[in-house]
Amino acid sequence: MISLHVMESIGGQARRAAPGTNWTIDLIEWARKCSLSKWLANAAGYEEAPVPPDWIVAAVGAGIAVGLVLAFISVVAMFSIWLERRVAGRIQSRIGPNRVGPFGLLQSLADGVKLLLKEDIIPSGADRSLFILAPALVMASALGMFAALPMAAGAGFTDLNLGIIFIIAVSSLATIGVIMAGWSSNNKWALYGAMREAAQVVSYEIPLGLSLLVPAVVAGSMNLREITESQSSWSGACWLIFQNPICLPAFVLYFVAALAETKRAPFDLPESESELVAGFHVEYSGIRFSFFFLEEYGAMFIMSALGVALFLGGWNFPGIDVLHGGWLVATQLLVFVIKSLCMILLMIWVRWTLPRLRVDQVMVMSYKYLTPIGLGLVVASAGWEVLVAGGLPFNDRPFWMQAATPALVVFVCLLLGWMLRKQSVDSAAAPFAARSSAPGAIQT
Amino acid sequence: MVPSSETPARGAAATLPVKPAGQGDYDEDFNLKPKFATPLARNEREMVMDVRTQDMEMNMGPQHPSTHGVLRLLLRVDGEIVTGAVPYIGYIHRCAEKIGESVEWIQYLPYTDRYDYLAAMNNNLGYSMAVEKLLGIEIPERAMYIRTICAELNRIGSHLIAFGTYGLDLGAFTPFFYSFREREWILSLFEKICGARLTYSYIRIGGVFNDSPPGWLEEVAAFCNDFEEKWKEYNDLLSENSIFVSRTANVGVISVEDALAFGLTGPCLRGSGIAYDLRKAQPYELYNKFEFDIPVGSGRKGTVGDCWDRYDVRMQEMRESVKIVRQCLAGIQEGPTLAKLSAALRVPAGHAYVGIENPRGELGHFVISGGDKKAIRLRVRGPSFCNLSILPKALPGTMLADAVAVIGSIDIVLGEVDR
Amino acid sequence: MVAPTHTLKSSGWFNEVWLGFWTALVGMRITLKYFFKKPETVQYPEERMPIPDRYRGIHYLEQEKCIYCFMCARACPVDCISMEAVRHGKELEWVSFTVDYNRCMFCELCTYPCPKDCIHEGKEFALVTYDRRDLVLDLLSWKGMSAEAKQRFEAAEAAKASGAAAKDAPKAGAAPADAPEHS
Known part of the structure; x- marks a missing residue:
């Protein structure tokens, strides 16, 4: 609860001043008045401990914020790693880690300790400074993305008006780190990984940005908090995918682009182990390798959280509005994290099902399929908002228009489920009239 | 490789227009x-x-x-x-052929397990048949049935590995575990009949070592039923997957001429569209009794002879093998399983070449006997070794990720390439 | 640059998008199905797979049957069996019967030529040591002579001694000791 109060006060202050200034001042006041400081001050000949300059206040505030995020990201990443390994195990008819702690929950911790204790090898041919800097930069981008994330009402680090843009921009920073890692390792496989990462991320920012424009169009804002708050009617069930029929395909598009942004299968080309062995981090070991690992799962969480905030109602959940005060914030935070973890689960499920694309097919996927679809969706969602809904705010629309989208979403889900019942691919394929030529088998 | 005079002309290959390929x-x-x-x-x-x-x-x-x-x-x-x-190549060369000249006939059997370790039954069968040809002995019928069941089950097991690792090469991890789940059942069947899981040394000169234990044939039937269900799932999960198709179709196309010129056999040759299978072309054992088809590459997803075709041939062959096993189970009778042989086996002088259809292609054993307890010369024609030779031809022009796909689709076992 | 064109048979833009989406869904249905099924794995040290009777593991020797004939050692392709015993008349005084598991490949060729059917491959398979020399295992359950063999031997010796003392005495005493122990 302490951390929640801290978070709340961070959010409360954020709009007025630099992040966390006020509570940092409180903290420092408290520290000045505690007996140890007094004793130290007296010993040094002062009446009381001196008031620190502003930069110290700012530095301490930033330090505490980074510490909080680092702790949070580490816990979430470790939990995701455990989740991934367990889910992968079950999908593959095996058990997964189950020796360390209950259900193997402490396995990630054990692995982390092992990685910390391992020798940190820097190859002799490596560019030392870049080699050391790369994991730090990658990690910094994962931490930075947290700044704009609205975790619960009033509990976020900042309240940026361009939150969406900020997250995309900071997430690209990781790419620079990956390229640095690949280049400085002095290894051809690593270089391949870096080049692939660069090409892939640049390509997939376009469909990602386009898919993020759809919620911006529907909610009328680029501010993540405002978009989330706009999904709070119907006692918290009015998620964006239920507000506009275009949001469901946009969510699918966002999901695919987010997979590519976070280097997850089927887009894990930069580190594809069957081609590039380990890709850009092939020469890394020990703690530096674990930074890349943590970043991957941290980025996964943030991309999931962004999708949750934009499409799946953020912290809103049916019936959550009966709660008040600290309980409300705590529950909202819990709802938000659980929703994000569900999306991570989806990513894991996809990863352990699909093969990997080839590098040119990844480009084709982006430029030939996802980008046109994204453009179409932006236009279509704007068209729906302006032409069909007449530009009315959501709560003022007639009932049929409010109910149409959830009905459509439910219908599509049921239809897909019905088609998947016992279907095998052979018979279900090609509803769009495939123009396949006759097979030209040579039989002797 | 000197084919003996009894070898029938390779009908399938002979009728094809073969260009002198690979010259320039x-x-x-x-x-x-x-x-x-x-x-x-x-x-x-x-x-x-x-x-x-x-x-x-x-x-x-x-x-x-x-x-x-x-x-x-x-x-x-x-x-x-x-x-x-x-x-x-050559990183695990173990001089298997030279060893064959210094151990007795029957003692060489465990060494045959170790070149294509994914299809040890087939290797045993090939070697045993070569020696039996020199001995000129009759194999009891029940032994032949058990040999066929084991060889075909081993073919399924080997193709399951090819399927699973191919998924792994292309980044799909889960099919690998599913294929190993079914393979596990095959291995436990082998464990029950011969006591080993990988290096069987079960099919021997003159028959098989042991008769099948009670209940074994019923379990094989149960496996066949279960496997057909699982086989459909494999197709849904991997074969028809859009990403998988785009990774394999039109990739690493091997033309008919190249396939013949480089001496490809097995699924690699059939993937290029030639229905050449030694089980049909030179029926050995009981294969002319059974009804089964030879799947060939059809170019259904891309061009004839691409990676998808080679993969698909293996998938279809698994189902054909199940068909053969079922027919074996229907036809098997009680009887002896080992021909009468003297303990210290002396093989009449002469030479013999026997090629059998290994999961990877034609596995040939050429043996020369001087009428003694040991072979004078023993030579193995390994399918993986010959199939591997296409790589310098097939890889240029593909992408790095395709190189992995092509190697996987040729399905080599390095133990047999190097021997 | 000349880039290879690996296009599939074009079946139309919409169809390609649909196929990509649909085949992924079909695959995910299968993986989901197994997610809810019981895992197939066995937790090894606690649970064990049943080992069939014909399993080819570490050898065991029925020493009282063995007649020291070297058939198994001769059949071994890798010469991993070596044995040493001293013959005292018809009785054996065992010194060693070792199998070098550095070499053994568990082919079971040693068990078939045995005239007394006394060497077998058992169900033990764990060969874990810190030292390769520990992999040379001695299969003997006792060294020297067995109690019965010693008895028979002493009886035969005694008979021989008494026979030597009274040459005309019949060999009645030695007859039971001479009878073959194994049929």
Whole structure:
């Protein structure tokens, strides 16, 4: 609860001043008045401990914020790693880690300790400074993305008006780190990984940005908090995918682009182990390798959280509005994290099902399929908002228009489920009239 | 390789128009001249692209996850595009053929397990048949049935590995575990009949070592039923998957002429569209009693002879093997399982070549006997070794990720390449 | 640059998008199905797979049957069996019967030529040591002579001694000791 109060006060202050200034001042006041400081001050000949300059206040505030995020990201990443390994195990008819702690929950911790204790090898041919800097930069981008994330009402680090843009921009920073890692390792496989990462991320920012424009169009804002708050009617069930029929395909598009942004299968080309062995981090070991690992799962969480905030109602959940005060914030935070973890689960499920694309097919996927679809969706969602809904705010629309989208979403889900019942691919394929030529088998 | 005079003409191969292929594809050092995608000459490239670029040489293997063992490929790459490939082999050479000349006939049997360790039953069968041909003995019928069941089950097991690791090469992990789940059942069946899970040494000169234990044939039938269900799932999960198809269709196309010129056999040859299977072309054991089809590459997803076709041939062959096993189970009778042989086996002088259809192609054993307890000369024609030779031809022009796909689709076992 | 064109048979833009989406869904249905099924794995040290009777593991020797004939050692392709015993008349005084598991490949060729059917491959398979020399296992359950053999031997010796003392005495005493122990 302490951390929640801290978070709340961070959010409360954020709009007025630099992040966390006020509570940092409180903290420092408290520290000045505690007996140890007094004793130290007296010993040094002062009446009381001196008031620190502003930069110290700012530095301490930033330090505490980074510490909080680092702790949070580490816990979430470790939990995701455990989740991934367990889910992968079950999908593959095996058990997964189950020796360390209950259900193997402490396995990630054990692995982390092992990685910390391992020798940190820097190859002799490596560019030392870049080699050391790369994991730090990658990690910094994962931490930075947290700044704009609205975790619960009033509990976020900042309240940026361009939150969406900020997250995309900071997430690209990781790419620079990956390229640095690949280049400085002095290894051809690593270089391949870096080049692939660069090409892939640049390509997939376009469909990602386009898919993020759809919620911006529907909610009328680029501010993540405002978009989330706009999904709070119907006692918290009015998620964006239920507000506009275009949001469901946009969510699918966002999901695919987010997979590519976070280097997850089927887009894990930069580190594809069957081609590039380990890709850009092939020469890394020990703690530096674990930074890349943590970043991957941290980025996964943030991309999931962004999708949750934009499409799946953020912290809103049916019936959550009966709660008040600290309980409300705590529950909202819990709802938000659980929703994000569900999306991570989806990513894991996809990863352990699909093969990997080839590098040119990844480009084709982006430029030939996802980008046109994204453009179409932006236009279509704007068209729906302006032409069909007449530009009315959501709560003022007639009932049929409010109910149409959830009905459509439910219908599509049921239809897909019905088609998947016992279907095998052979018979279900090609509803769009495939123009396949006759097979030209040579039989002797 | 000297085919003995009884070998019938290879009908399938003989009727095909064979061009003298592969003549101009190598320079005098057996290095490849790029064929499929001709990169620009350096000065040309500098003029067009205004940058100076250079082909890079990369060592893929011997420690690489996708070379299926200790194969080392020296790749010449232009960015992501492979412009040349030279395979280097011999990392696990164990002189198996030379050993064959210094141990007794029956003692060589465990060594045959160890070249194509994924299809040890078939290896045992090939060697035993070669020696039996020299001995000129009759094999009891029940032994032949059990041999066929084991060989076909082993074919399924081997193709399951090919299927699983192919998924792994292309980044799909889960099919690998599913295929191993079914393979586990096959291995436990083998464990019950002969006591070993990988190196069986079960099919021997003159028959098989043991009769099948009680209840074994029923369990084989149960496996066949279960496997057909699982087989459909494999197709849904991988074969028809859009990403998988786009990774394999039209990739690594091996033309009919190339396939014949490089001496490909097995699924690699049939993937190129030639229905040549030794079980049909030179029926041995009981194969002319059974009804089964020879799947060939159809180009259903791309061109005939691409990676998808070779993969698909293996998938279809698993189902044909199930068919054969079912017919064996229907036809098997009680009886002896081992022909009467003297304890110290002396093989009459002469030479014999017997080729059988290994999961990977034609596995031939050529033995020369001087009428003694040991072979004078023993030579193995390994399908993986010959299939591997297509790599320098098939890889240039593909991308780096396709190189992995092509190697996987040829399905080599390095233990047999190096022997 | 000349890039290879690996296009599938074009079946139309919409169809390609649909196929990509649909085949992924079909695959995910299968993986989901197994997610809810019981895992197939066995937790090894606690649970064990049943080992069939014909399993080819570490050898065991029925020493009282063995007649020291070297058939198994001769059949071994890798010469991993070596044995040493001293013959005292018809009785054996065992010194060693070792199998070198550095070499043994568990082919079971040693068990078939045995005239007394006394060497077998058992169900033990764990060969874990810190030292390769520990992999040379001695299969003997006792060294020297067995109690019965010693008895028979002493009886035969005694008979021989008494026979030597009274040459005309019949060999009645030695007859039971001479009878073959194994049929």
